[in-house]
Amino acid sequence: MPTHFKLNTGAEIPAIGFGTWQDEQAQEDAVAEALKAGYRHIDTARVYLTEKAVGKAIKKSGIPRHELFVTTKLWNHQHHPDDVPTALQQSLDDLDMQYVDLYLIHWPVAWKRGTDMFPKKDGKMILEDIDFVDTYKAMEKLLDTGKVKAIGVSNFSKAEMEHLLEEVSVTPAVHQMECHPWLQQRSFVAWHRSKCIHITHYSPLGNQNQLYQSKGTVGKLIEEPVLADIGKQYDKSAPQVTLAWGITQGHSVLPKSKTPARIQSNFKGDFRLGPRDMEKIQQLDRKLRFNDSSEDFGKEFFTDLDGKWMRGAHAQKVSSLNASWLYLGPSSLQSLKGDL
Ligand SMILES: NC(=O)c1ccc[n+]([C@@H]2O[C@H](COP(=O)([O-])OP(=O)(O)OC[C@H]3O[C@@H](n4cnc5c(N)ncnc54)[C@H](OP(=O)(O)O)[C@@H]3O)[C@@H](O)[C@H]2O)c1
DSSP: OOOEEEOTTSOEEESBOEEOOSOGGGHHHHHHHHHHHTOOEEEOOGGGTOHHHHHHHHHHHTOOGGGOEEEEEEOGGGOSTTTHHHHHHHHHHHHTOSOBSEEEEOSSOOBOSSSOSSOEETTEEOBOOOOHHHHHHHHHHHHHHTSBSOEEEESOOHHHHHHHHHHOSSOOSEEEEEOBTTBOOHHHHHHHHHTTOEEEEESTTSSOSGGGGGGOOOOOGGGOHHHHHHHHHHTOOHHHHHHHHHHHTTOEEOOBOSOHHHHHHHHTTOSOOOHHHHHHHHTTOOOOOOOOOHHHHTSOOOTTSTTOOOOGGGHHHHHHHGGGGGGOOHHHHHHHHHHO
């Protein structure tokens, strides 16, 4: 029986979800394969352009809607409260569904309203002065329509979470964030637990995503020998251990793959690791964040979180370290971080 976790709404979220960012053309087949393998939790977003493919694969599978958990996300150009209901309806139309189980603010930044998903001037994003609190309050109203069963956020800093909680009446059910053994975010995780906010790990396999390779030569998280060693006791692979590390903490995880054999094997990452193995993996934390869009998105994200490298005044110093900083172990990284 696949693991499920209870959200603060009372609903259950399957521990293993299926990511659908990138490879749009392959997604209908990939989601069909995932459903066949047993996944019942699918993650998409307006900006991934994969909602139609997800909807088609689900329809073809014949699996009743109530057996599935589907998440989608509001994109940055539709943060104005008046745009939120329209944005949701566009997603529902593409998904060919009456409701989503979870609707998230994708990033805590508002861009110019309109139809352009990436509104730019002189190469820079055009920002809109909209507090994400107002966007979230518009999402709270969607709960009454039955078109969303739960709401939440993604990519928020701690200060942004605290600001949100002070102002809104519905505690987010979920925070979807980058999390893996190289970016464990233990104190932020504990904070979420104290607030009853479920965490979902994106990029759960670390830096497997091709886009993250530009960060320099750091090796691959899933090639850490300790993960393979631990896996031997359970007859599991290193990627499966990485997923189980999230699930053992009570978090859901969203591996993405267009490769049938990987889709099937990732689903078998649904198991629990013992405390000694969790302790061994704790030692792997390198505070390495691979997905930080601050430079492209016109706002500095994650400013108070692990794995943040500030730009601006310190950019020269960081750039003089260039790719080599990625080779440094956790203690050197920490001391450098304090220095920057
Ligand atoms: N909220 C956000 O801002 C946000 C940001 C990033 C991601 N996400 C969500 O999280 C999902 C997963 O994140 P992600 O796609 O960045 O990273 P990921 O799932 O950690 O890694 C995906 C990459 O790993 C490869 N892969 C999958 N299983 C593997 C295995 N068992 N062994 C070796 N390689 C394997 C895939 O290749 P193939 O496909 O070629 O098999 C793909 O290149 C996304 O699809 C999306 O749904 C959300």
